[in-house]
Amino acid sequence: MSVQMILAPVFVLVLLAVVLAVWMGRSRFAALRAGQIKVGPGSPRNADWPEPARKVSDCFHNQLELPLYFYVVAILALVTRQADLAFVVLSWLFVALRYLHAFEHTGRNRLKARFGLFASGALVLLALWLYLALKIYTLA
Template sequence: MSAKAVLAPVFVQVLLTFCLLLWTGRVRFAAARAGAVRLKDISLGERSWPAPVQQVSNAFANQFELPVLFYVLTGLALATRTADHLFVGLAWLFVLTRIVHAGIYATTNVVIRRFQAFLAGAIVLMAMWLVFAATILLA
């Protein structure tokens, strides 16, 4: 499998993270300008942001949880040359679940739907790790 094919879902995941970063900044500045939050109330924490701002911020922060394991796995799969069509397909599926999860979190925040998207991504990522481990250990 080519490095391009393996890295394409990583690039999309990184793009998602940067989009959420920019969105977070936009909604935070808008909330501060509108007087929805006082700067002294958020200087040491995030609990005082209005809920819509916190949702986008949390969606951004979530990109540094499960995706970290995805990044590590992708690097290992590239280094060991074990990334195949199954790996790339699962990688795209994982990234899709992250996009859905972030979209739900940052907008409607329907908790059961958000959890379903998170769980689907976690299961896909676990499957990716299991396949990778089996490929390495049983080779």
């Protein structure tokens, strides 16, 4: 499997985080300009942001949680040369689920649907880790 094929889902997932970071910044600055929020001491994460800004912010921060384990497994698969077509397909499935989760999170934000997408992504991520571990330890 080529490096480009292995890393493509990683770059696409990073793109999601970048888009959400820019969107978060724009929505927060818009809320500040509109006077919807008062700047005070402490972290801006603790401010009482309007719902649209809060949804995007929460979604952005969520991209810094579960995807971290995807980045690690992708790097390990690349370094150990254990990534194959199945690994890449599972990677794309994980990324697709993260995008669907982000669309739900920043859109209608139905908790049941969002949790289903999150849980599905978590299971695919677990499958990636188990697949890599099996490949490494059965080939050792």
